[in-house]
Amino acid sequence: MKKTAIALVASTALALLAGCATTRTGDSDPRTYHWLRNVAEGENAIAGTRDWTRFEAAIPATAEDYSFAVLLRSDGNAGSAWFDDVEVVDASGTVLKSFGFDKDEEGFRPEHDPADAMAFDADVGHNAPGSLRVSGTDGYNGWLFSHIVTANSEGTYVIRGWVKLDKATGKTYAAAAMNGVE
Numbered sequence: 001m002k003k004t005a006i007a008l009v010a011s012t013a014l015a016l017l018a019g020c021a022t023t024r025t026g027d028s029d030p031r032t033y034h035w036l037r038n039v040a041e042g043e044n045a046i047a048g049t050r051d052w053t054r055f056e057a058a059i060p061a062t063a064e065d066y067s068f069a070v071l072l073r074s075d076g077n078a079g080s081a082w083f084d085d086v087e088v089v090d091a092s093g094t095v096l097k098s099f100g101f102d103k104d105e106e107g108f109r110p111e112h113d114p115a116d117a118m119a120f121d122a123d124v125g126h127n128a129p130g131s132l133r134v135s136g137t138d139g140y141n142g143w144l145f146s147h148i149v150t151a152n153s154e155g156t157y158v159i160r161g162w163v164k165l166d167k168a169t170g171k172t173y174a175a176a177a178m179n180g181v182e
């Protein structure tokens with residue numbers, strides 16, 4: 001067990017150096033994810049000051065993809081962005097995940113440091129209070145949710161939701177990090 005743990009720590013450190021994350025698929029599943037590519041990165045990006053605005057990102061999954069991480073990005077933003085009422089929809093139109101952020105982050109976490117650029121905001125929301133805020137990023141960063149399993153089936157998934165901006169610079173958008181499995 002110890003040897004396995006050390007190997008996992010080493011592979012995670014290498015993955016982080018390469019700018020991606022390697023994580024276990026689950027307690028009963030010994031396989032690990034590895035990052036393949038990002039899709040929809042920077043597409044349909046918005047900026048400025050806007051009341052709640054609909055966003056949607058098409059995520060084409062291929063046969064080599066086992067899963068993807070949802071990315072709610074606000075890159076190089078000296079102002080603020082809030083994400084709320086986010087849904088992940090599969091190729092048949094079925095809603096796989098729905099996030100209202102009523103009480104907490106619902107499994108989303110900061111993509112990477114500085115983590116304090118991301119915060120759960122209990123006071124601001126779209127249909128109801130509670131949303132995910134991003135403020136003061138100087139590169140690419142935002143919120144990440146892993147994993148949506150596609151199980152190597154081809155099809156276009158959709159990440160959609162609502163975003164509010166206050167003096168937002170840079171690019172605010174949704175994207176996905178596609179993963180293979182070992």
Ligand SMILES: [Ca+2]
Pocket residue numbers: 084085100101102124125126127128129130131
């Ligand atoms: Ca909410």
